[in-house]
Amino acid sequence: MPKPIIAIPADIREFDGTTWHAAQSQYVRAALNVADVMSFIIPAFEEGNDTDAILDRIDGLLVSGSATNVHPSLYGAEARDSDGPFDPARDATALPLIRRALERGIPLLAICRGIQELNVALGGTLATEIQEQEGVWDHRKPQHPDRDVMYSIRQDVIVAEGSCIARYLGPGSVQVNSLHRQAISKTAPGLQVEALAEDGTIEAVSVIGAKGFAIGVQWHPEYWAETDAPSRALFEAFGDAVRTYAQTKA
Numbered sequence: 227m228p229k230p231i232i233a234i235p236a237d238i239r240e241f242d243g244t245t246w247h248a249a250q251s252q253y254v255r256a257a258l259n260v261a262d263v264m265s266f267i268i269p270a271f272e273e274g275n276d277t278d279a280i281l282d283r284i285d286g287l288l289v290s291g292s293a294t295n296v297h298p299s300l301y302g303a304e305a306r307d308s309d310g311p312f313d314p315a316r317d318a319t320a321l322p323l324i325r326r327a328l329e330r331g332i333p334l335l336a337i338c339r340g341i342q343e344l345n346v347a348l349g350g351t352l353a354t355e356i357q358e359q360e361g362v363w364d365h366r367k368p369q370h371p372d373r374d375v376m377y378s379i380r381q382d383v384i385v386a387e388g389s390c391i392a393r394y395l396g397p398g399s400v401q402v403n404s405l406h407r408q409a410i411s412k413t414a415p416g417l418q419v420e421a422l423a424e425d426g427t428i429e430a431v432s433v434i435g436a437k438g439f440a441i442g443v444q445w446h447p448e449y450w451a452e453t454d455a456p457s458r459a460l461f462e463a464f465g466d467a468v469r470t471y472a473q474t475k476a
C-alpha cells in the first residue's frame with residue numbers, strides 16, 4: 227500500500243527578496259521518519275482556498291508551529307502591534323482545514339501554533355505574553371544560535387489520567403520542550419484539556435467526541451520525534467491513525 231499523505235498548512239515567509247509558502251523541515255522529517263507518512267505542504271491563501279478539494283486528497287492534517295500568532299480578531303480581541311507578527315493567510319487556510327477535517331473524521335495533530343489555531347477554530351480564545359502573568363513560567367523559545375538548545379526538553383507537563391494522550395504517553399509527568407509566548411485562555415467548548423504545565427498553562431487538548439485522532443499539543447514533539455520516547459509515541463500514534471483512515475477511505 228502506498229504511504230498515506232498528510233497536509234501541512236504553510237507559513238507565508240519573506241526571504242531572498244520574494245514571498246514563500248514554507249514549512250519547517252522538522253515537521254516533514256518527523257512525518258516521514260516516525261509517522262511513516264508523506265506530506266503535502268498546503269499554500270496559504272487569504273482567499274480562494276477549496277478546503278474539501280485539499281481534504282479529499284489527504285489522509286491526515288498536521289498543523290505546525292510558527293513564530294507568528296493567530297490574529298486576535300479571530301477570537302474577538304483587539305490586535306495590538308505587540309501581538310504580532312501575524313500571518314493572515316495561514317489563519318485563513320489552517321482554521322477552515324481544522325474545522326472541516328474534524329467534521330470528516332480526518333486525523334489531526336496540532337502543534338504549538340496549531341493547538342492555538344485548534345482552540346480558536348472551535349471558539350476559544352488565547353492569552354498573549356503569558357510569561358508576564360503572575361506565577362506563569364517563561365515558556366518562550368530560549369534565545370540561542372543552536373536550534374537543539376532552543377528546542378531542548380526542559381519542562382514537566384502533567385498528562386491527565388484517562389486522557390486521550392495518556393494512551394500514548396501514559397498519565398503523569400512527561401518532559402517536553404517549550405517555545406511559545408501565547409497559550410489557550412478560554413478553552414473552546416469542544417475541547418478537553420489533556421495536560422497542564424506546573425504553572426497551569428494548558429499544554430494539550432483533545433477534541434471531545436472526535437471521529438478519530440484529534441489532539442493538540444503546545445510543545446514540539448516533531449523536533450525530537452526520532453530520539454525522544456514521548457515525542458516518538460505521539461507521532462507513531464498519529465501515523466497509525468492516518469493509515470487507518472487511509473485504509474477506511476480506500
Ligand SMILES: N[C@@H](CCC(=O)NCCCC(=O)O)C(=O)O
Nearest residue numbers: 291292293294338339406407408
Ligand atoms: N507564535 C505562537 C506559537 C508558538 C510556536 O508555534 N512556536 C514555534 C516556534 C518556531 C520557531 O521560531 O522556530 C506563540 O508564541 O505562542
